[in-house]
Amino acid sequence: MVKEVWDMPLPRTILVATDFSEQADDALEYAVEMAARLDATIHLVHSTPLPPISLPEMGMTYTASMMETMKSGAMTRLDAYATKYRDRVSMAPVRIELGDPRDVIDRVAEDIGADLIVMGTHGRRGVKRLLLGSVAEAVVRTAPCPVLTVRPKAETKAT
Secondary structure, rough: OOOOOHHHOOOOOEEEEOOOHHHHHHHHHHHHHHHHHHEEEEEEEEEOOOOOOOHHHHOEOOHHHHHHHHHHHHHHHHHHHHHHHHHOOEOOOEEEEEOHHHHHHHHHHHHHHOOEEEEEEOOOOHHHHHHHOHHHHHHHHHOOOOOEEEHHHHHHOOO
């Protein structure tokens, strides 16, 4: 038997994935408004993809200190988000995870028992979408809980 939507519990644990883009900022704002109304907790996560250690053809080598600098910069930004919204909504400790964002988001959602994942979508189409793929699309297909994607504000107004 299919449950009616209104019989389902409201989300209390909301995972928000960010890549620090404008679209991700819009999704975070949306999630904060929702969480405030539902008395839910926001869990904010950023995934830093593991780069190849060396790209000699580009004259580039990643060092441990470069990775630490990237993680430190991301943590500073996540902490700023948490500070900005902490007076409006319950914020869990922020998380930075290394790995493919699609896998990280699913794994963290499982770890925290997320009731909902909220994330932005870049609204790519055509060749860009084909070449770059869609993290949001992959998460929608594989997530352990419902996923709410927030379209870019300009795209939402245009329709």
